[in-house]
Amino acid sequence: MGEWPPSFGESSLAVNSSLAANIPHATTVLALKCRGGVVMAGDRQATMGYQIGSRSIEKVFPADSHAGVAIAGAAGQAVELVRFFQLSIAHYEKLEGTALSLDGKANMLGQLVRSNFAQAMSNGLFVTPVFAGYDEETGVGRIFEYDLTGGRYEENDFAMAGSGSTHARTAVKLAYSVDQSTEEAIQLAISSLFWAADEDVATGGPDLVRGIYPTVATIGADGYEQVPESKVMEHFNVFMEQQGRSALTQQHTSGKEATP
Amino acid sequence: MSMPMAFGYVSPEQMMADRADYARKGIARGRSLVALSTRDGVLMCAESISKTLRKICEVYDRIAFTGAGKYIEFEQLRMGGVRHADFKGYYYSRRDVDAQSLANLYAQLLGVSFTHETKPMEVEVLVTEVGETLTEDKMFHILYDGTISDRQNFTVIGGETEAVHARMSDTWQEDAPMEDALRRTVAALAGEERTLTSQELEVGFLDRSLIGGRTFQHFSKEEIDEILNS
Known part of the structure; x- marks a missing residue:
C-alpha cells in the first residue's frame, strides 16, 4: 500500500533542508544614484538549485509613482512581499489622503522583511530587497539596503542584493561617479549586471537568442519609469562594442590552438 | 425616537x-x-469650503467615492470601502474590484x-466607476436608508438636489471634453445669481486614458483655476 499519509518524521527534515534548492531564487539587483535621481536594474533569471527556474522573471517593480523596489532571494516570498508593499503604500495614501514619506515607505519595507525572518532562518527562504526612490520633499534620489532581520541601511551612492551582488558591487565601484547622468548610470548598471552574470552562475546574462535583457528603471522628479527593452538593447550593444576592443575578449579568441 | 414607548404607541410607518x-434634513443642510x-472620464465636482476635508476620494484603480451629508459618517463609509476594495484586489486580482460590489456593501x-x-x-453616497467608453461608466447612488439605484450621464446628491439637477439637464452634453464639462457643471452648481471660484470647489476625475493603472486625480485649486479661466 505504500506509506499513507506521508510521514512528516525524519524524512521531512531532508525535504525542508532542500526546500531552498527546489524553489526559484532571484539573484542580482542593484540601484545607483545619478544626477536626476536613481537607476535600478536586475537580471531576469531565477534558479532552483542548479536548474533554471525562469529566464524572464521580473525583479524590479514600481513601489508607487516615485519609488521602486528590487528583490533578491526566494522568488515566491519576494514577489508576494512586493505585492503587499505596493498595496500597503497605496492603501495608506487612500485612507490618510496623503502619501507616506520616502522614509516611511523604507521603514515599512523593513517591517515586511522582518516578518519573513522565521522563514528565512528555518527554511532558507530569505528575501533581501533594495528600495530606491525620489524624495519629493527634498528633491533627491535615495537608496536603501536591507538585511535578513529587516535592518534598513541608507546608502550614499549605490546598493546591491543577491548572489551576484559582490561582483556587481566591484564593477560599479570602479566606474561610479556621483555626478553621472541617467544615461551613464544605465550604462553602468548594464555592464555591472553583465560582470555579475559573468562570475555568478545564478545570475543571468543578456539572452541574445531569446531577446531577454535585464529590467532597468529610472526614478526621478517625473517618477518611476521602466526603460524600454529596445533601449536596454542599445546600451548592451554599446557595451559589447567596448568589450570587443578590450584585451579580455581577444584573449578568448586567440591562443587556444597552442595546445595539441 | 430613542424611547417611543414612553409616549405610547408609534406605528412602524411613522417611525x-x-x-x-x-x-x-441632515443631508439637505450640506452643499x-x-x-x-x-468624453475623457468621470468628473466629480462639489461645492466645498474646506481645503483639507474631502468629499471626493479615490477608492481603487477605476473607482471613486463621493459623499454628501455628515462628514464623519461618510468618511467612515469611505474608509470601509477602501479597505474592502484593497483587500479584494490583493486577495483576488485588481480586475475583480468593481463599483457594483462596493455599492452593494x-x-x-x-x-x-x-x-x-x-x-x-x-x-x-455615490460610487462611480470609469469604463472604456462613456456608456460603460457606472454610477451607483445609495441613500441614507440603503436604497440603491444606478444612474447614467450625471447625478446630483446633497444640498439643493432638484434645482441643480434641472440645470444639469439643460447643460449636460454627451461627449463633452472634461474641461468644457467642468465649466458647465460649475455654472450649474452656482446657478444664475452666483459664480463659484476654485476656492469654493473640489474636483476629482477618473481619467479614461489612464485605465490599466490608478485613474483617479484630485485637482488642486490652481488646476481648477486653469480650467475655469481658459
Missing part, C-alpha cells in the same frame, strides 16, 4: 418616516455635488444602520 425625515460622464451597511441604530446616518 420610518421620522427617521427618513431626520436623515433627509450639492455632481458626478457626470464626460454600502447599501447593506446603510440599510442596517437605518433600521437598527439609534440614529440613521445622515449621508448619501
Whole structure:
C-alpha cells in the first residue's frame, strides 16, 4: 500500500533542508544614484538549485509613482512581499489622503522583511530587497539596503542584493561617479549586471537568442519609469562594442590552438 | 425616537418616516455635488469650503467615492470601502474590484444602520466607476436608508438636489471634453445669481486614458483655476 499519509518524521527534515534548492531564487539587483535621481536594474533569471527556474522573471517593480523596489532571494516570498508593499503604500495614501514619506515607505519595507525572518532562518527562504526612490520633499534620489532581520541601511551612492551582488558591487565601484547622468548610470548598471552574470552562475546574462535583457528603471522628479527593452538593447550593444576592443575578449579568441 | 414607548404607541410607518425625515434634513443642510460622464472620464465636482476635508476620494484603480451629508459618517463609509476594495484586489486580482460590489456593501451597511441604530446616518453616497467608453461608466447612488439605484450621464446628491439637477439637464452634453464639462457643471452648481471660484470647489476625475493603472486625480485649486479661466 505504500506509506499513507506521508510521514512528516525524519524524512521531512531532508525535504525542508532542500526546500531552498527546489524553489526559484532571484539573484542580482542593484540601484545607483545619478544626477536626476536613481537607476535600478536586475537580471531576469531565477534558479532552483542548479536548474533554471525562469529566464524572464521580473525583479524590479514600481513601489508607487516615485519609488521602486528590487528583490533578491526566494522568488515566491519576494514577489508576494512586493505585492503587499505596493498595496500597503497605496492603501495608506487612500485612507490618510496623503502619501507616506520616502522614509516611511523604507521603514515599512523593513517591517515586511522582518516578518519573513522565521522563514528565512528555518527554511532558507530569505528575501533581501533594495528600495530606491525620489524624495519629493527634498528633491533627491535615495537608496536603501536591507538585511535578513529587516535592518534598513541608507546608502550614499549605490546598493546591491543577491548572489551576484559582490561582483556587481566591484564593477560599479570602479566606474561610479556621483555626478553621472541617467544615461551613464544605465550604462553602468548594464555592464555591472553583465560582470555579475559573468562570475555568478545564478545570475543571468543578456539572452541574445531569446531577446531577454535585464529590467532597468529610472526614478526621478517625473517618477518611476521602466526603460524600454529596445533601449536596454542599445546600451548592451554599446557595451559589447567596448568589450570587443578590450584585451579580455581577444584573449578568448586567440591562443587556444597552442595546445595539441 | 430613542424611547417611543414612553409616549405610547408609534406605528412602524411613522417611525420610518421620522427617521427618513431626520436623515433627509441632515443631508439637505450640506452643499450639492455632481458626478457626470464626460468624453475623457468621470468628473466629480462639489461645492466645498474646506481645503483639507474631502468629499471626493479615490477608492481603487477605476473607482471613486463621493459623499454628501455628515462628514464623519461618510468618511467612515469611505474608509470601509477602501479597505474592502484593497483587500479584494490583493486577495483576488485588481480586475475583480468593481463599483457594483462596493455599492452593494454600502447599501447593506446603510440599510442596517437605518433600521437598527439609534440614529440613521445622515449621508448619501455615490460610487462611480470609469469604463472604456462613456456608456460603460457606472454610477451607483445609495441613500441614507440603503436604497440603491444606478444612474447614467450625471447625478446630483446633497444640498439643493432638484434645482441643480434641472440645470444639469439643460447643460449636460454627451461627449463633452472634461474641461468644457467642468465649466458647465460649475455654472450649474452656482446657478444664475452666483459664480463659484476654485476656492469654493473640489474636483476629482477618473481619467479614461489612464485605465490599466490608478485613474483617479484630485485637482488642486490652481488646476481648477486653469480650467475655469481658459
